[in-house]
Amino acid sequence: MPAFDPRTDYPLGARRPDLVRTPSGLSLGELDLAALRTGRIGSADLRATGETLRRQAEIAAAAGRPQLADSLGRAAELASVPDDVILAVYTALRPRRSTADELDAWAERLEHEHAAPGVAAFVREARVAYAERGLLSHAPTGARR
Amino acid sequence: MSVSRRAEARAERELRRETLIEASAELGLVALNGPADPEPSLVLEGGRVVELDGRPEAAFDVIDRFVAAHGIDPGAAAEAAALADGEIARRLVDVDVPREALVRLSAGLTPARLARIAAMLDPVELMFALKKLRARRRPANQAHVTNRKESPALLAADAAEAAARGFAEIETTVGVARYAPLNAIAILAGSQVGRPGVLTQCSVEERRNLQLGIQGLTAYSETLSVYGTEPCFVDGDDTPWSKAFLASAYASRGIKVRFTSGAGSEALMGHAQGCSMLYLEARCLCAVRAAGSQGVQNGGISTVALALALPGGTRAILAENLIAAWLDLEVASGNDAIASHSPIRKTAKLMGQFLPGTDFVTSGYSVMPRYDNMFGGGNYDSDDLDEWLTIQRDWQVDAGIEPLSEEEAVAVRERAARAVQAVFAELEFPEITDEEVALAVTARDSRDLPDRDRAADVAAGDRVLDEGIGGVDVALALDRAGFTDVAEAILGLQRLRVAADTLQTAAIVGPGWAVESAVNDPNDYRGPGSGYRLEGERWKLLRALPHEVDPATLALQDRSGEPKLVVRGEAGAGTQPDEVVIAIGPAFLDRLRETIGGLPHEAVLTAIADGVRAEGARPRIVRVLRSSDVAFIGHDGAALSGSGIAVGLQSKGTAVIHRADLQPLDNLELFGMAPLLTLESYRAIGRNAAAYALAQPVGPVPVELDNFARAKLIVKTTLLHAAETEEIDPGARPLELALELA
The missing domain is CATH 1.10.1510.20 (Propanediol/glycerol dehydratase, small subunit)
Structure with missing residues (x-):
C-alpha cells in the first residue's frame, strides 16, 4: 500500500480504508451488522483512533487549515x-x-x-x-x- | 393631526408589530461601523502579536489573547499590512482573485479590520463575495425537528420527512432537559428512515450534549456559543480555551463540531462595551477559527431581530456571514429564528444567503409548524415549503430542499414512526401506541397527538444515560424488529466516526455515504460557468414540484358533441342599419367550447344575442378566421355590420364593442377581464352594442376589476389563446354562421 498522502487520501474511509482501524484493530469492512449481532463489535469499536485523528489533522494542515489541524491534533491525544x-x-x-x-x-x-x-x-x-x-x-x- | 386611512392600514400591518430604533452606540445598538469600534492595528514583534486593534498586549482580554496566540499568521499579516482596506475589499469581489488567496490574507487581518473591510461592501457585493468564499461547493440546509409534547413518534416522522426532503443535517432540542436522550433517539431513527447518512444533533447543555455524542446518539454538535466580549463569554460560563478544548473533545469522539455566534447577543447580554455588532461578531469569528472549529452558525441567530431593529441590520448580518466564510469556516447562515413578522421583510433578508448559497442556508428550517418549534425558531416552517421550493425554481438556485410528493412523505413518516415505536418497545421504554403512530403520520402539530406519561418518559431518558444505551443499541433494537436497513444506516453513522472524515470543514454525507467537504468538494467558483450551478439531474429534481401542472391539461376542454354553429357561406357586407355583428374567433364553439371563466360558448353567444334583441336590434353571427386578436376580430365584424357596430369575442371570453370607422386597436368598450364576466355581463354587452347601433345614449357596462386575475390565470390565458391562434386561417374571409340550438 502506498504511504499516506494528506493531499489526496481524503476521505480516508473511501480512499484509504486500509489505513483506518478501530481501537481494537478492526477494519471498516468488519464493522457490519452481522458483527454487531454476534457481539463481535460494540460501541467501543466504533471510534476513531488517535492515529486516524492525527491523519485527519494532517489532512486539515495540507488543506491550509492550521488551527483545525491543531484542534484535531488535540483530539488525537484525547482519543484514548x-x-x-x-x-x-x-x-x-x-x-x-x-x-x-x-x-x-x-x-x-x-x-x-x-x-x-x-x-x-x-x-x-x-x-x-x-x-x-x-x-x-x-x-x-x-x-x- | 389628521391621519389618513392609508396610514391606519399600514399601521395594522405585521411589520408594525416590530420596534425599529435609531442606533444607540453606547448600548451596542449599532449594526456596523460603530463610533467606538477600535481603529484596526496589528503589531508583531518576532512573530508575537504585541498590539491588536489599538490594545497593547498587557491590556489584552481573553479574546484578544486567544486570537493573538492562535488566530494570526505573521506571514499573512505582513502581506495584509502592505494593502489598503479598499484594495482588499476590491479583491473580495474580484472574480480573478481566488478564494485561497483571500483565505490566506484573512489570517493576517484583525477583527476590527475584517469588520471595516466587510462593511465597505454593498449588499450585492457582499452576496457575490459570499458566493465566492463559501467553503463547500454545493450548498445544503439544516432542519429543526421538535415538538411541544416531545412526542417521539412525531419527532421521528418529522425527521424522516426532513431527511427525505434533502436536509443534510437535522437538529432537535428539548422543552425538558431530561427528554434529551429520547429526542435524540427519535430523530436518529427517523432521519435514517428518510435518508441514510443525514447527520443529527440534540442541542442541550454542553456536558449532556457531549454525553449524547459519546454514546453515539448524535453525530454533530453546534451548541458551542461564543461571544465578542470577555464579560459575555464568562457569563456564558466558558472561555475560548474551554470551548476550544470542548471542540477537540467532540472531535476525539468523531463528532462534527460547529460553533455558534451572532450579531446582537452582546448587546442583549448588556456587555457590548459600546461596540458595533459586526465588530464584536468579527471578534467571535476570529476566536472560532483560532479555536480550530471547522465552522460556525452565525448571522444573528436568536438575536437576529435585534440587529434588524437597527439601520443597516440586514446588511450587517450578511457581512458577518461573509466574514465567517472569508475565515474559511463552514457557515450555517441563520434564517432560523424569526427575523420579522413581515413575510416580505424576512424574505428580503433571506435572499442575502439564499441567492449566493451558503454551506447551510438556514441553521434550522422548521419542517413542522412553528407552533412546535422549541428553538424559538420557525422563521420558515412547514407551511412555507412550497414557497421555498418555488423560489428555488424561480431563481434556479439550490437552497438545499427537495420536492417530495405527499405519497412519499406519508410513507416515510409512517415507517419512521413505526421504527421508533419498535425501538421503544425493544428497549422497554414507555409504549408508543398505534394511535400515536397513526396520528404522527398525518398530524398538523403536536396538539393532534395524545399526551404521554411524561414522568415515565423522562425516567426512560435517565436510563439511556445511566445504562449507556447508545447508537449501537438503537441499531440492534431496529434490527431485531425487522428494520434492518435502518439499523444498517445507524451503524453507518457510527462507522463514519471511525474514519472521522466528517470532522473536516463543511462535511456532509451524500448518496452512498460519500463524505463531501471543503477538502474533497471545495467551492471552485471562478466566474460565469464555474462553481456549483443548479443544472442537469439536480435541476430536474428541484424544478419538478408536486403542485406543478401539465400545461396540456389546462387548455383541454370537453369537445364531445357536434359544434352547433352552421356555416351559411362567406359573410358579405350587411345592409341593415339595425344590425349588430357578433364576430367570434377562429376556435369559438369549435375547438374550444368555454371561456376562461368556464362559461359555455353557446350560453355566451345566446346572452349577447339576447341583449342585442332586447334593445331592439338584430344580431348576426360571423366567424373571423384571419386573426385571434380581439381587436381585429371586432373590427372585421364591424366592417361587415350594417350599423357599423360589432361585438368581437375571443374563445377565452374577452370581448370588445367596435365600430367600423375606428382604428382596429381603438374601441367603444373593451372587456379584458374575461374571468370576471358573467352571462349577465355578456347580455349587457349585447344591449350596449345595440344601443350604439341605434344611436341611443349608452352608459358603459360596469366591469369588475381583479388585479390578481392575471397572476392566477395568465398561464391558462396563454394556452387558450395559443389554441385559438392555431386555428387561424390567414387568407380566409369571414364566415356567415347560424346558431342552431338543440
Missing part, C-alpha cells in the same frame, strides 16, 4: 482519554472553576498519565491567561461547594 477525565478537564477549564495549581495538576496528568502533551500545553496556556484576567478560582475545588 476516558470520558470522565475529558468531562472533568472541560469543567476545570470553565471560568473560575480551578486554581492555578489545579490547572497545573491537570496539565501534569494529561501530559504524563494520558500522553497528551499538546492538550497539557493548552491547559497551561489557559492557566496563564486566566491568572491575568481573573478567571481563576482562589479556593481549591475541594474547599468549595
Whole structure:
C-alpha cells in the first residue's frame, strides 16, 4: 500500500480504508451488522483512533487549515482519554472553576498519565491567561461547594 | 393631526408589530461601523502579536489573547499590512482573485479590520463575495425537528420527512432537559428512515450534549456559543480555551463540531462595551477559527431581530456571514429564528444567503409548524415549503430542499414512526401506541397527538444515560424488529466516526455515504460557468414540484358533441342599419367550447344575442378566421355590420364593442377581464352594442376589476389563446354562421 498522502487520501474511509482501524484493530469492512449481532463489535469499536485523528489533522494542515489541524491534533491525544477525565478537564477549564495549581495538576496528568502533551500545553496556556484576567478560582475545588 | 386611512392600514400591518430604533452606540445598538469600534492595528514583534486593534498586549482580554496566540499568521499579516482596506475589499469581489488567496490574507487581518473591510461592501457585493468564499461547493440546509409534547413518534416522522426532503443535517432540542436522550433517539431513527447518512444533533447543555455524542446518539454538535466580549463569554460560563478544548473533545469522539455566534447577543447580554455588532461578531469569528472549529452558525441567530431593529441590520448580518466564510469556516447562515413578522421583510433578508448559497442556508428550517418549534425558531416552517421550493425554481438556485410528493412523505413518516415505536418497545421504554403512530403520520402539530406519561418518559431518558444505551443499541433494537436497513444506516453513522472524515470543514454525507467537504468538494467558483450551478439531474429534481401542472391539461376542454354553429357561406357586407355583428374567433364553439371563466360558448353567444334583441336590434353571427386578436376580430365584424357596430369575442371570453370607422386597436368598450364576466355581463354587452347601433345614449357596462386575475390565470390565458391562434386561417374571409340550438 502506498504511504499516506494528506493531499489526496481524503476521505480516508473511501480512499484509504486500509489505513483506518478501530481501537481494537478492526477494519471498516468488519464493522457490519452481522458483527454487531454476534457481539463481535460494540460501541467501543466504533471510534476513531488517535492515529486516524492525527491523519485527519494532517489532512486539515495540507488543506491550509492550521488551527483545525491543531484542534484535531488535540483530539488525537484525547482519543484514548476516558470520558470522565475529558468531562472533568472541560469543567476545570470553565471560568473560575480551578486554581492555578489545579490547572497545573491537570496539565501534569494529561501530559504524563494520558500522553497528551499538546492538550497539557493548552491547559497551561489557559492557566496563564486566566491568572491575568481573573478567571481563576482562589479556593481549591475541594474547599468549595 | 389628521391621519389618513392609508396610514391606519399600514399601521395594522405585521411589520408594525416590530420596534425599529435609531442606533444607540453606547448600548451596542449599532449594526456596523460603530463610533467606538477600535481603529484596526496589528503589531508583531518576532512573530508575537504585541498590539491588536489599538490594545497593547498587557491590556489584552481573553479574546484578544486567544486570537493573538492562535488566530494570526505573521506571514499573512505582513502581506495584509502592505494593502489598503479598499484594495482588499476590491479583491473580495474580484472574480480573478481566488478564494485561497483571500483565505490566506484573512489570517493576517484583525477583527476590527475584517469588520471595516466587510462593511465597505454593498449588499450585492457582499452576496457575490459570499458566493465566492463559501467553503463547500454545493450548498445544503439544516432542519429543526421538535415538538411541544416531545412526542417521539412525531419527532421521528418529522425527521424522516426532513431527511427525505434533502436536509443534510437535522437538529432537535428539548422543552425538558431530561427528554434529551429520547429526542435524540427519535430523530436518529427517523432521519435514517428518510435518508441514510443525514447527520443529527440534540442541542442541550454542553456536558449532556457531549454525553449524547459519546454514546453515539448524535453525530454533530453546534451548541458551542461564543461571544465578542470577555464579560459575555464568562457569563456564558466558558472561555475560548474551554470551548476550544470542548471542540477537540467532540472531535476525539468523531463528532462534527460547529460553533455558534451572532450579531446582537452582546448587546442583549448588556456587555457590548459600546461596540458595533459586526465588530464584536468579527471578534467571535476570529476566536472560532483560532479555536480550530471547522465552522460556525452565525448571522444573528436568536438575536437576529435585534440587529434588524437597527439601520443597516440586514446588511450587517450578511457581512458577518461573509466574514465567517472569508475565515474559511463552514457557515450555517441563520434564517432560523424569526427575523420579522413581515413575510416580505424576512424574505428580503433571506435572499442575502439564499441567492449566493451558503454551506447551510438556514441553521434550522422548521419542517413542522412553528407552533412546535422549541428553538424559538420557525422563521420558515412547514407551511412555507412550497414557497421555498418555488423560489428555488424561480431563481434556479439550490437552497438545499427537495420536492417530495405527499405519497412519499406519508410513507416515510409512517415507517419512521413505526421504527421508533419498535425501538421503544425493544428497549422497554414507555409504549408508543398505534394511535400515536397513526396520528404522527398525518398530524398538523403536536396538539393532534395524545399526551404521554411524561414522568415515565423522562425516567426512560435517565436510563439511556445511566445504562449507556447508545447508537449501537438503537441499531440492534431496529434490527431485531425487522428494520434492518435502518439499523444498517445507524451503524453507518457510527462507522463514519471511525474514519472521522466528517470532522473536516463543511462535511456532509451524500448518496452512498460519500463524505463531501471543503477538502474533497471545495467551492471552485471562478466566474460565469464555474462553481456549483443548479443544472442537469439536480435541476430536474428541484424544478419538478408536486403542485406543478401539465400545461396540456389546462387548455383541454370537453369537445364531445357536434359544434352547433352552421356555416351559411362567406359573410358579405350587411345592409341593415339595425344590425349588430357578433364576430367570434377562429376556435369559438369549435375547438374550444368555454371561456376562461368556464362559461359555455353557446350560453355566451345566446346572452349577447339576447341583449342585442332586447334593445331592439338584430344580431348576426360571423366567424373571423384571419386573426385571434380581439381587436381585429371586432373590427372585421364591424366592417361587415350594417350599423357599423360589432361585438368581437375571443374563445377565452374577452370581448370588445367596435365600430367600423375606428382604428382596429381603438374601441367603444373593451372587456379584458374575461374571468370576471358573467352571462349577465355578456347580455349587457349585447344591449350596449345595440344601443350604439341605434344611436341611443349608452352608459358603459360596469366591469369588475381583479388585479390578481392575471397572476392566477395568465398561464391558462396563454394556452387558450395559443389554441385559438392555431386555428387561424390567414387568407380566409369571414364566415356567415347560424346558431342552431338543440
